[in-house]
Amino acid sequence: MPPSMADSRPLAQRLLDGDRRALARAISLVENEQPEGYAIVREVYPHTGGAAIFGLTGPPGVGKSTLIAALTKARRAQGRTVAVLSIDPSSPFTHGAVLGDRIRLTEHFLDPGVFIRSMANRGALGGLSEAALQTALLLDASGKDDVFLETVGVGQAEVDIIDHADTVVLALMPGSGDSIQALKAGVMEIPDVIVVNKMDHPLIETMVREIRGVLSLAPHVKGAWRVPIVKTEATRGEGVDELVQRLDEHRAFIEAEGTLGERRRRNLRNEVLGLAATRLRKRLEEGLDEDADFAALLDEVVARRLDPASAAAALLEKTGADV
Amino acid sequence: MPPSMADSRPLAQRLLDGDRRALARAISLVENEQPEGYAIVREVYPHTGGAAIFGLTGPPGVGKSTLIAALTKARRAQGRTVAVLSIDPSSPFTHGAVLGDRIRLTEHFLDPGVFIRSMANRGALGGLSEAALQTALLLDASGKDDVFLETVGVGQAEVDIIDHADTVVLALMPGSGDSIQALKAGVMEIPDVIVVNKMDHPLIETMVREIRGVLSLAPHVKGAWRVPIVKTEATRGEGVDELVQRLDEHRAFIEAEGTLGERRRRNLRNEVLGLAATRLRKRLEEGLDEDADFAALLDEVVARRLDPASAAAALLEKTGADV
Numbered sequence: 051m052p053p054s055m056a057d058s059r060p061l062a063q064r065l066l067d068g069d070r071r072a073l074a075r076a077i078s079l080v081e082n083e084q085p086e087g088y089a090i091v092r093e094v095y096p097h098t099g100g101a102a103i104f105g106l107t108g109p110p111g112v113g114k115s116t117l118i119a120a121l122t123k124a125r126r127a128q129g130r131t132v133a134v135l136s137i138d139p140s141s142p143f144t145h146g147a148v149l150g151d152r153i154r155l156t157e158h159f160l161d162p163g164v165f166i167r168s169m170a171n172r173g174a175l176g177g178l179s180e181a182a183l184q185t186a187l188l189l190d191a192s193g194k195d196d197v198f199l200e201t202v203g204v205g206q207a208e209v210d211i212i213d214h215a216d217t218v219v220l221a222l223m224p225g226s227g228d229s230i231q232a233l234k235a236g237v238m239e240i241p242d243v244i245v246v247n248k249m250d251h252p253l254i255e256t257m258v259r260e261i262r263g264v265l266s267l268a269p270h271v272k273g274a275w276r277v278p279i280v281k282t283e284a285t286r287g288e289g290v291d292e293l294v295q296r297l298d299e300h301r302a303f304i305e306a307e308g309t310l311g312e313r314r315r316r317n318l319r320n321e322v323l324g325l326a327a328t329r330l331r332k333r334l335e336e337g338l339d340e341d342a343d344f345a346a347l348l349d350e351v352v353a354r355r356l357d358p359a360s361a362a363a364a365l366l367e368k369t370g371a372d373v
Numbered sequence: 374m375p376p377s378m379a380d381s382r383p384l385a386q387r388l389l390d391g392d393r394r395a396l397a398r399a400i401s402l403v404e405n406e407q408p409e410g411y412a413i414v415r416e417v418y419p420h421t422g423g424a425a426i427f428g429l430t431g432p433p434g435v436g437k438s439t440l441i442a443a444l445t446k447a448r449r450a451q452g453r454t455v456a457v458l459s460i461d462p463s464s465p466f467t468h469g470a471v472l473g474d475r476i477r478l479t480e481h482f483l484d485p486g487v488f489i490r491s492m493a494n495r496g497a498l499g500g501l502s503e504a505a506l507q508t509a510l511l512l513d514a515s516g517k518d519d520v521f522l523e524t525v526g527v528g529q530a531e532v533d534i535i536d537h538a539d540t541v542v543l544a545l546m547p548g549s550g551d552s553i554q555a556l557k558a559g560v561m562e563i564p565d566v567i568v569v570n571k572m573d574h575p576l577i578e579t580m581v582r583e584i585r586g587v588l589s590l591a592p593h594v595k596g597a598w599r600v601p602i603v604k605t606e607a608t609r610g611e612g613v614d615e616l617v618q619r620l621d622e623h624r625a626f627i628e629a630e631g632t633l634g635e636r637r638r639r640n641l642r643n644e645v646l647g648l649a650a651t652r653l654r655k656r657l658e659e660g661l662d663e664d665a666d667f668a669a670l671l672d673e674v675v676a677r678r679l680d681p682a683s684a685a686a687a688l689l690e691k692t693g694a695d696v
Contacts, residue, residue, distance in 0.1 A: 088682050088683075091680050091682060092680045092682070092683055095677060095679070095680035096677050096678060097677075098677060099677050109550075109551035109554050109555060110551075110554040110555055110557065110558035110560055111550075111551075111554035111557070111558070112554075183681070184682065187680070187681075202555075202558065202560050225548070225550035225551075226550060226551050227432075227434075227548035227549060227550060227551065228432035228433075228434075228548075228549050228550065228551035228552050229551050231432050231433040231434035231435075232432060232433055232525075234433065234434070235433035235434070235525065237433055237525050314675065315671070315675050318671065318674045318675055318681060319671055321681045322670070322671065322674060322681050322684045322685050322688060323657070323658060323661070323685075323688075325681055325682055325684075325685035326657055326685040326686075326688045326689050327650075327653070327654040327657060329685060329686075329689060330650070330653045330654065330657060330689065331650040331653065331654075334646070334649055334650060334653065335646060338646070347645070348638070348641065348642055348645065351641045351645060352637065352638050352641055354418060354419050354420075354421060354422050355419060356418070357414050357415045357418035357510070358506070358510075358641060358644045358645050358648055359411050359414060359415070359507065359648055360411075360415055361645045361648075362645050362646075362648035362649040362652060363649075363652075365645065365646075365649045366649050366652060366653065
């Protein structure tokens with residue numbers, strides 16, 4: 051059936067058949083927290099698990115979007131289909147610049163083998179990560195071979211989204227001193243692959259050396275994965291083939307080791323708990339700011355008559371939370 | 374009564390009277406989540422609100438501990454009493470280095486006007502921030518004029534602890550490119566005061582210029598606080614007097630504007646909600662990994678027969694959470 055004709059089959063079925071508009075529509079439903087969105091995820095879930103999920107994180111400005119565009123091109127050349135989900139930081143100032151970066155993805159807009167979506171950080175972190183994880187499942191179910199989850203991460207931020215990935219890639223650049231320090235101090239977790247973008251920068255080798263230094267501090271377990279460092283200049287596509295190779299090697303490694311299954315079990319466990327906790331919190335906060343009892347409780351706290359922990363206990367009791 | 378004699382009065386009373394050992398003991402109770410700890414916080418809470426609460430955050434390695442030591446010295450010279458709560462990142466590698474930094478605080482160990490405590494990041498972020506916020510109340514109640522909360526922050530990490538402060542100070546250094554990008558992209562919130570440590574570094578002026586550039590992008594509201602940038606070399610105490618002056622100016626500003634009251638109300642609201650949400654999550658997760666029903670639920674998810682959101686709903690129903 052030509053795509054221009056109306057398709058009367060259920061959305062979930064069309065999504066599974068690779069219909070882009072069905073996929074886009076389903077994501078919007080999830081993003082807007084529509085019950086129909088969850089129903090679709092439920093329906094297509096048995097068809098997930100086939101995609102390789104890559105998480106790309108790193109501080110703003112290192113060129114993550116450009117890297118994703120270059121990776122997409124390389125994957126398409128390998129005959130693989132690609133889905134990209136970009137989690138945008140809420141940017142009061144430079145939204146233009148972020149969008150500018152994204153323009154490099156436009157060359158793929160007409161390619162049916164590529165699906166790109168970005169999602170804005172909408173206040174509550176919990177809400178965004180819930181929508182992002184549900185979206186990742188939809189992208190997986192739509193039959194894409196690779197799903198790239200791109201998110202700004204400095205320190206522990208947005209960790210739960212990246213935690214959904216089979217392979218975690220950290221993108222840095224010369225000047226990413228804070229991230230190096232965070233890795234060194236153990237504040238940031240060691241990823242599976244490190245890419246240092248902007249390889250034309252005069253300080254690229256210093257940066258690579260610093261990263262090597264940090265990685266060498268980690269106790270090496272025999273037979274464990276050795277984190278590769280790949281230099282790229284994503285705007286020109288340089289180093290991207292090597293990066294793709296490292297991603298494939300990591301995947302082959304976790305498949306051979308059987309750790310892919312373990313990772314996914316752990317990720318799914320965290321996802322279930324995260325979803326449950328987010329819902330609990332949402333129900334707790336719903337309507338709270340218009341609630342006269344809560345306002346009275348807060349007045350007592352502000353007047354230093356009732357301590358925050360007792361107020362929290364009173365709030366939980368009032369809402370009848372007996373978990 | 375000399376401090377060497379046993380004091381039979383209740384812990385809370387001794388804490389309010391400024392007894393250091395009582396304070397240390399109360400903090401340990403809170404840290405170990407003992408009900409007695411919460412009871413003490415409840416009892417002393419009416420005596421809180423007197424301290425000026427400063428939050429100092431920034432990437433690892435910028436010299437936050439050294440800055441705190443220098444600030445402590447300067448505050449003592451002004452005749453003010455000081456409490457410091459350092460939130461340590463969980464560091465698998467460089468715990469020695471972090472402790473090395475902390476040694477600079479030892480000169481204050483015998484000063485009865487200074488109380489120093491550090492708290493380790495113990496897995497669950499929620500648990501740590503709860504203990505830290507309760508501890509901040511104890512420090513406040515013990516009669517210290519200034520309470521410094523020091524925490525590693527890159528991006529949104531540990532935000533809830535810093536959110537408890539009246540004045541938020543961000544410490545950076547030449548090389549903190551990632552933090553600059555995070556500020557620029559709006560991923561990191563603009564603090565009240567920025568300090569650039571390591572002023573001997575050849576790139577200090579470049580760094581200050583970059584920060585000015587980022588700050589100039591923020592829409593300036595007439596009459597609003599202008600974020601000062603202070604250069605320091607904390608190891609030699611240079612620039613610390615200016616930093617102290619800016620902190621005092623910020624405090625005078627929020628007091629005059631009446632925004633201190635607003636801030637505290639907002640902070641306390643977030644604290645109550647945060648505590649309630651953490652408790653909900655804790656109750657939800659308690660014993661879950663030993664729970665056969667949860668294991669069976671997770672098996673279904675892993676086998677792709679039950680989607681994560683439905684599993685989360687089933688989990689909430691099973692635990693009887695009807696918030």
